[in-house]
Amino acid sequence: MSFRRFLIKRTAIAAILTLVAVSIIFATLRFLPSDPFSGLVASGSLTPEQVAELRAMYGLDEPIWIQYLKYIQNLFTFQFGLSLTEQRPVWSILGPALRNTLVLLLPALVTTAVVSSLAGMYAGWNRGSWFEQTGIITTTFFRATPIFVTGILLLIIFSYGLGWFPAFGMRSPVANPQGVTETYLSMDFLKHYILPFTATVLFYSGDFLMLARNSVVERKGSEFLKLHRAKGLSEMEQLARAGRNSLLPLVTYFALRTGMLFQGVITLEVVFAWPGIGRALVDAILNQDYPTVQAAVFIMALAVIVMNLAADIAYAKLDPTVEAGDV
Template structure:
């Protein structure tokens, strides 16, 4: 199969998955009992006539298929509508919080990939050593422990017992930063950033370390390293070449993990009260804020689909043998 056919096939699959995800998001919210305005009637806050007017304003009185068509049309133009709970454009809610999430996740993933890959390559090269055994035990422990448990443990120790770092939020309550520089490059931000960043790094370190270790173990006895050994290359030079040849699975896994990290970000942001898209989603679900929930879940699902597509394309481009196989 040519690369062009491979790419067309993967893009078509991604489009189909996006349509399925969009449909599931829409139908799941509509199948839930009640709607965002049901509680207003029960509490006596609004009359039935006023609630009916609100439902008409947000299009909730229209047939399901009409709501679905309008929903898809709005997604195509990235017009997520107005938040029911906050009465302002959903874009003003989700995009700033998406940036906060990416500021937390992307640097953590980059640091994790680099450090864990180096340590994993060294562990694989020194198979059977105490370093290999200790690194596997430590990283496996943190990977098998839910990230919110690690986060709570860090809060208890560093925030409440030692009182070294703040327990919640992205900045102090009195802080009023202006611009990206003051928001993300201040000392106050760094203090709030450390705990969620470190919890994320520890949680995902096991994946990259074990992947790098296994790749180096497989390549340690390969013919190309035997040739380099015969040429008189030192142990460190051989390790560097083995690590470089292990980059293909690491690069593709990095793309996959960047998309899938949204799975764990919700609990992480709730534990640390981080004002990201995951925490915004939880609040919107509790308020039955349909437009905000739809936008947040769509962004998360779309990120997973796009990063999976990118991983497939990277693997096919870096490993030409895939194009001739059954992909």
């Protein structure tokens, strides 16, 4: 199979998965036993006539199939509409929240991938050493511990106990940063950033360390390394060549993990009160803010699907046998 056919097939599968995901989101919200306005009538905040006007404004009084078609059109053009609770464009809420999430997660993931992969390669090359045993035990412990538990432990020790770092938020209440530079490159931001960053790194380090370790262990006794050993290459040069041949699973796993990070970000952002997309989603669910919930879940689902597609493409480029065998 040519790479072009492979790419078309994988892209078509990603598009179908995206359509299925957004359809599930629509059905889940529309068939709930109550709508966002039912509580307003019960509390006496609005009259039934006023609620009817609001339902008409948001198109909730139209037939379900018309709502669905408009919903699909709006999502795929990134026209998310107005928030029910804040009465402002949903993107004005989720845009900054998504940026805050990416600022937290992407540096943490890159740091984890680089440091843990190098450590895993060294551990695999030195099997049975104290470094390997300590690395496996430590990273396995943090990987088995839910990320929100790790976050709570860090807060208890370094925030409430030692008082080294702030407990919540992305900046101090008195801070009034102007522009991106003051927001993300200030000491106040750094102090708030360290604990959630550390929790993310600790949680995902075990994946990359074990993957790199196992890849190097598999290749340590291979024929190409025996040839390099016979040529008189040093241990570090042999390890470098084994590491390069272990990059395929690491690169593809990095792409997959980038998308899947959104799964863990919800609890992490709630624990640290980080103003990201995970926390915005939780707030929207509690307020039954349909447009914001739909948009947030759509962005998360799209990230997972796109990064899975990227992983497929990267794997096919790095290993042509995958592309050739895909029928």
